[in-house]
Amino acid sequence: MANLSIRSVSKSYGAVSVLDDISVEVEEGSFVVLLGPSGCGKSTLLHAVAGLNPIDSGTIVIGDRNVTNLPARDRDVAMVFQSYALYPTMSVAENIAFPLKMRGLDRKTSGEKVDAVAKLLQIEPLLGRKPRELSGGQRQRVAIGRALVRDPKLFLFDEPLSNLDAALRTELRAEIKRLHQSIHRTMVYVTHDQTEALTLADKIVVLKAGKIEQVGTPLSLYDDPDNAFVAGFIGSPRMNFLKATVADDGKALRVGDARVDISHLASRLSNGQEVSLGIRPEHLDEKQGVELSLAVDVTERLGSTSYVHGVLPSGETVVAERREDQPGFGETITLRFQPGRTRIFDAQGMRVR
């Protein structure tokens, strides 16, 4: 059963279309991430679900209620913002208890709920402090606590980790995941960070310029992207895209001097057609396969793995993963890849299958 249905939602600011016929189904208890570059409309969509932002057309259903025209306070959703949005004069306990106070809950029950949430988030020692006496990570835990205590139908997160440093982001990301696994509530999470999306989501909705590019599990988007945008946006370092020309009646591609057999594809490609050959950095470190020669300019060593940056004879730049050798500046190395690992995109960026 879908806990949230976003149906054909559109919104414009003047002549600019920010959300263009967006439909998304969010299953009960699932974790859905809205992912896309800055300005793609993901916050606008989340705010529309929360009731903070009116839409021009479409329908939003939460549980079995059409909430499209309901104000935010009647939607039974709780939102966690990037900026924490805590009340500075209130203690942590008062901040977390605030939604319960608004509901007129008695002090004893409210206190018990605050204690339970504080325990879950391991912020019990902080309950008496003011927000200014907390680190960024602690503040965000309090903001999450304030959302949790309301026990809403739906949790909405708007880039909650963006103000934190890298180590804390990783830590709190795992905590949000743990939280979701323990309370099994429906969560919709906005981010431009593909690592957050890949690690947290059951389902990712990739947005670009107000339109959905693809919806799928993290693995399906990574392995089976529908287009070059999704292929390039998901994965770090990003997929390499090499210029290629169709040859042998659609059975092969020419990439510089190399021939890439693509006879496994039911190709509708014609000789001479220009396409783009997508290869992930980790697929350029094979023992056997099609060979490319790379003039190395930078090697980044990250523990047991390295990323080698360099230039092909065509002048195109490439990033390749290396698990064993660590070539240095000026060396020329041979990259090898299996044609079956590559993804092919036409001139419009659409995947050729």
Ligand SMILES: Nc1ncnc2c1ncn2[C@@H]1O[C@H](COP(=O)(O)OP(=O)(O)OP(=O)(O)O)[C@@H](O)[C@H]1O
């Ligand atoms: N009140 C507004 N008036 C006019 N344009 C707006 C308004 N709010 C947002 N926009 C525009 O709508 C588009 C989508 O904005 P939105 O904040 O949803 O993007 P986003 O994907 O969340 O980006 P970011 O990651 O930078 O927050 C942007 O082009 C933005 O400039």
